[in-house]
Amino acid sequence: MMNLTSVAAAVVLGLITFGGTAQAQEAVIVTTKIHATPGREAEAEARLVKVTEFVRKTELGVTFRVFHSNSDRTLFSTFEVYPNSQAFSTHFNAVLPAFANEAGLEPEGLYSGPMEVEYWQELSK
DSSP states (O other), X not given: OOOHHHHHHHHHHHHHHHHTTOOTTSOEEEEEEEEBOTTOHHHXXXXXXXXXXXXXXXXXXXXXXXXXXXXXXXXXXXXXXXXXXXXXXXIIIIXXXXXXXXXXXXXXTSBSSOOEXXXXXXXXX
16 A cells, blocks of 8 residues: 555655765656556546646646556556755655645555655756
8 A cells, every 4th residue: 555654665765775875956856656456546546636736736846747557557657856855855744744634645445555666867967
């Protein structure tokens, strides 16, 4: 199940891996894979669209996009670019909790497993 606690754990692991080399002004680039529980794809899609709209409304300068696989209807992905590590930290420490307060807690069992998180470094600018 992907809930705020598991997201926070993934972020902490990512910050440990990423944080040691990041400079304050270097962009933080993140992709995720999210697996909806079969039969709950529409519910997962609606929640992911809501979080995307919330992030776009509250985090100016952040790129946050959500995708749905053409071949696996339970698979979603995000592409996120934060202008710096402070913006990345704000996303998890302030914006996501504010979204949960507004939209309600994530329904239990909505996702079939933990979110897979990958951090990226841009090679050319």
